[in-house]
Amino acid sequence: xxxxxxxxxxxxxxxxxxxxxxxxxxxxxxxxxxxxxxxxxxxxxxxxxxxxxxxxxxxxxxxxxxxxxxxxxxxxxxxxxxxxxxxxxxxxxxxxxxxxxxxxxxxxxxxxxxxxxxxxxxxxxxxxxxxxxxxxxxxxxxxxxxxxxxxxxxxxxxxxxxxxxxxxxxxxxxxxxxxxxxxxxxxxxxxxxxxxxxxxxxxxxxxxxxxxxxxxxxxxxxxxxxxxxxxxxxxxxxxxxxxxxxxxxxxxxxxxxxxxxxxxxxxxxxxxxxxxxxxxxxxxxxxxxxxxxxxxxxxxxxxxxxxxxxxxxxxxxxxxxxxxxxxxxxxxxxxxxxxxxxxxxxxxxxxxxxxxxxxxxxxxxxxxxxx
Amino acid sequence: xxxxxxxxxxxxxxxxxxxxxxxxxxxxxxxxxxxxxxxxxxxxxxxxxxxxxxxxxxxxxxxxxxxxxxxxxxxxxxxxxxxxxxxxxxxxxxxxxxxxxxxxxxxxxxxxxxxxxxxxxxxxxxxxxxxxxxxxxxxxxxxxxxxxxxxxxxxxxxxxxxxxxxxxxxxxxxxxxxxxxxxxxxxxxxxxxxxxxxxxxxxxxxxxxxxxxxxxxxxxxxxxxxxxxxxxxxxxxxxxxxxxxxxxxxxxxxxxxxxxxxxxxxxxxxxxxxxxxxxxxxxxxxxxxxxxxxxxxxxxxxxxxxxxxxxxxxxxxxxxxxxxxxxxxxxxxxxxxxxxxxxxxxxxxxxxxxxxxxxxxxxxxxxxxxx
DNA sequence: CATCAGTGGGAATGCGCTTTCCCAACTCGC
DNA sequence: GCGAGTTGGGAAAGCGCATTCCCACTGATG
Numbered sequence: 001x002x003x004x005x006x007x008x009x010x011x012x013x014x015x016x017x018x019x020x021x022x023x024x025x026x027x028x029x030x031x032x033x034x035x036x037x038x039x040x041x042x043x044x045x046x047x048x049x050x051x052x053x054x055x056x057x058x059x060x061x062x063x064x065x066x067x068x069x070x071x072x073x074x075x076x077x078x079x080x081x082x083x084x085x086x087x088x089x090x091x092x093x094x095x096x097x098x099x100x101x102x103x104x105x106x107x108x109x110x111x112x113x114x115x116x117x118x119x120x121x122x123x124x125x126x127x128x129x130x131x132x133x134x135x136x137x138x139x140x141x142x143x144x145x146x147x148x149x150x151x152x153x154x155x156x157x158x159x160x161x162x163x164x165x166x167x168x169x170x171x172x173x174x175x176x177x178x179x180x181x182x183x184x185x186x187x188x189x190x191x192x193x194x195x196x197x198x199x200x201x202x203x204x205x206x207x208x209x210x211x212x213x214x215x216x217x218x219x220x221x222x223x224x225x226x227x228x229x230x231x232x233x234x235x236x237x238x239x240x241x242x243x244x245x246x247x248x249x250x251x252x253x254x255x256x257x258x259x260x261x262x263x264x265x266x267x268x269x270x271x272x273x274x275x276x277x278x279x280x281x282x283x284x285x286x287x288x289x290x291x292x293x294x295x296x297x298x299x300x301x302x303x304x305x306x307x308x309x310x311x312x313x314x315x316x317x318x319x320x321x322x323x324x325x326x327x328x329x330x331x332x333x334x335x336x337x338x339x340x341x342x343x344x345x346x347x348x349x350x351x352x353x354x355x356x357x358x359x360x361x362x363x364x365x366x367x368x369x370x371x
Numbered sequence: 372x373x374x375x376x377x378x379x380x381x382x383x384x385x386x387x388x389x390x391x392x393x394x395x396x397x398x399x400x401x402x403x404x405x406x407x408x409x410x411x412x413x414x415x416x417x418x419x420x421x422x423x424x425x426x427x428x429x430x431x432x433x434x435x436x437x438x439x440x441x442x443x444x445x446x447x448x449x450x451x452x453x454x455x456x457x458x459x460x461x462x463x464x465x466x467x468x469x470x471x472x473x474x475x476x477x478x479x480x481x482x483x484x485x486x487x488x489x490x491x492x493x494x495x496x497x498x499x500x501x502x503x504x505x506x507x508x509x510x511x512x513x514x515x516x517x518x519x520x521x522x523x524x525x526x527x528x529x530x531x532x533x534x535x536x537x538x539x540x541x542x543x544x545x546x547x548x549x550x551x552x553x554x555x556x557x558x559x560x561x562x563x564x565x566x567x568x569x570x571x572x573x574x575x576x577x578x579x580x581x582x583x584x585x586x587x588x589x590x591x592x593x594x595x596x597x598x599x600x601x602x603x604x605x606x607x608x609x610x611x612x613x614x615x616x617x618x619x620x621x622x623x624x625x626x627x628x629x630x631x632x633x634x635x636x637x638x639x640x641x642x643x644x645x646x647x648x649x650x651x652x653x654x655x656x657x658x659x660x661x662x663x664x665x666x667x668x669x670x671x672x673x674x675x676x677x678x679x680x681x682x683x684x685x686x687x688x689x690x691x692x693x694x695x696x697x698x699x700x701x702x703x704x705x706x707x708x709x710x711x712x713x714x715x716x717x718x719x720x721x722x723x724x725x726x727x728x729x730x731x732x733x734x735x736x737x738x739x740x741x742x
Numbered sequence: 743c744a745t746c747a748g749t750g751g752g753a754a755t756g757c758g759c760t761t762t763c764c765c766a767a768c769t770c771g772c
Numbered sequence: 773g774c775g776a777g778t779t780g781g782g783a784a785a786g787c788g789c790a791t792t793c794c795c796a797c798t799g800a801t802g
Contacts, residue, residue, distance in 0.1 A: 015782085016781070016782045016783075017782090018781075018782060018783080019780085019781060029779095029780080029781095031780070031781075032779095032780070032781090035780085035781085054787090056787090057788065057789090058786080059787085
């Protein structure tokens with residue numbers, strides 16, 4: 001990467017590098033009209049492109065925002081990334097991407113790499129975890145973040161704080177009301193239902209999953225229902241599929257006929273995110289079960305690409321893009337912490353996948369499906 | 372962003388900055404054991420993180436890969452981005468993201484920004500366009516890329532070369548066999564069918580769309596069928612939806628009864644990408660039409676998140692992740708141009724959305740659906 | 743014992759830019 | 773018309789690091 005330099009431009013324009021610098025970048029001092037014109041012409045003719053590395057070095061700031069996600073191809077993260085990207089653009093910065101599959105060790109490495117590049121701020125979108133095997137990794141990640149913040153860096157993390165992070169200056173958390181929303185979802189599903197509730201959760205210790213599980217159980221309890229059974233599996237589509245296969249076997253093994261109350265009890269499945277729900281639905285289908293006839297299912301996130309899924313998936317809408325945007329703005333100091341402590345809200349969106357369909361149940365709410 | 376510097380480490384270790392630099396980064400010369408240990412200890416205790424900007428400036432290379440996509444939340448680009456990210460990791464580089472919505476002016480700007488950051492290579496994933504309104508923008512983009520290449524940069528573009536780019540040193544294209552695969556799809560769909568074929572295409576001038584349209588028509592022609600009508604719309608889900616609404620009206624307006632041949636002619640819709648197909652399918656459904664009973668539909672890309680869509684979407688599988696990987700490797704000079712001119716292959720994947728279902732047609736191939 | 747290649751460390755230069763400081767020329771007011 | 777204030781440009785000192793060159797010292801060789 002060779003390219004013409006500022007001094008070359010300056011020489012061609014017959015001015016000093018200082019002057020060239022002043023006209024080519026918005027300095028406080030603006031040289032005279034004629035000189036400015038000469039310099040600009042020289043720059044143009046030389047195809048001058050400022051060296052951002054050198055600029056960064058001189059100004060000690062890079063115009064970079066580091067973004068950490070588990071997997072950029074996961075629609076959840078992709079949506080957040082879009083928001084981050086958008087906010088970055090507003091700020092005139094560029095985003096530096098790192099994918100870590102949720103491994104704290106990789107995340108630590110990514111933070112170090114961002115720090116090395118002197119990123120102005122870091123946004124961590126990946127769900128936090130408190131799993132025992134992540135303990136050491138989390139500690140090191142927290143230490144790395146701490147160091148980054150001490151050096152003046154800004155960190156925003158989505159959902160939960162990193163385990164062990166002492167909230168120093170420059171450390172922000174964008175809270176996501178996972179628990180409350182899950183409770184709300186449970187409440188809505190519990191209305192005039194007495195289905196068997198089952199939760200397909202991610203690995204224990206994954207905060208996002210745990211919050212949603214806890215919230216759902218709370219909602220059930222508030223409705224006077226017993227806690228749902230929890231099936232733990234991978235936090236992705238294939239995890240949902242596996243769980244779905246297992247559940248399908250059980251649903252088929254306990255036919256309605258066995259029910260003493262005289263009418264069918266359906267299984268209502270709550271998968272802690274949409275892609276898991278889709279996986280589970282696919283599994284049920286492949287086992288010959290129909291939704292919502294033989295079982296109902298709900299997810300979480302309201303992934304855009306899944307909106308046209310059939311049967312339309314009941315879920316909890318989360319403003320993912322806004323979450324990304326807000327995290328990015330917060331890390332840039334554009335949102336006062338105290339001014340707006342938490343502005344992320346979602347809402348339960350019931351669609352066909354949890355509709356009541358059994359005549360014997362005596363209830364059949366027709367819920368609107370969008371578009 | 373302040374942080375401890377190399378000289379601080381050197382001073383603490385009681386050596387010169389030169390020596391510290393040699394031990395802390397894989398230099399050709401390796402200082403003695405004891406000294407190295409002292410330096411490493413000093414660095415550790417100071418929490419030293421090398422300043423990548425300064426390193427880049429000194430070595431004139433940045434370890435950065437620029438990635439240009441239309442929209443990172445679009446699953447097509449997200450999948451490619453995953454491949455790019457993966458390959459970047461292999462190379463020990465980081466990826467810098469830019470989204471442009473396909474506007475050449477924005478793309479030019481992104482290239483300039485990457486050049487300013489002295490990115491080692493640039494991967495352009497967005498589909499190229501030859502629309503008249505993009506003419507000027509394309510010229511400027513080509514010029515910018517040219518300059519970047521002349522300065523030693525490496526560019527890889529997915530699909531088609533940028534319009535007007537003179538293929539200088541360091542300019543690579545990863546060809547995607549859109550046309551051939553579309554022809555193949557048409558051929559498969561044309562087998563023992565005499566449906567009315569309709570193509571939902573993107574804006575004229577968008578290469579990816581045009582290639583697929585052209586290929587599909589060729590496949591139809593090769594099968595002895597007349598060319599399909601083309602409906603042009605936006606290259607995204609909502610475009611597909613709009614087109615679907617229009618088509619639904621027509622399908623409903625021309626009932627089977629009107630057919631002189633005595634049996635029903637279905638409309639077979641080819642949408643030039645999966646999300647458009649999904650949009651169209653949603654529109655048909657909302658108009659009360661069923662797929663594949665009242666119309667069949669096929670897409671292109673085989674987006675992972677859409678695999679569980681119902682009815683399962685016939686499409687053309689493209690190894691998106693591999694495309695991203697390969698583009699990135701090529702730009703890094705890891706793949707000889709001549710050695711492997713084109714290794715991207717896809718395959719037609721027929722699923723339920725194009726199944727024959729009308730008894731009157733006398734044909735009802737049961738095609739396997741995956742999972 | 744003197745010379746020489748070889749080794750291991752440091753001084754110094756430069757990567758491309760920003761920014762402070764400095765100085766010449768100029769404008770203004772009395 | 774002259775000093776004070778102002779303007780506009782340049783010189784130079786870094787920003788943090790890699791790297792070339794140089795030097796002192798070692799052990800081997802004739």
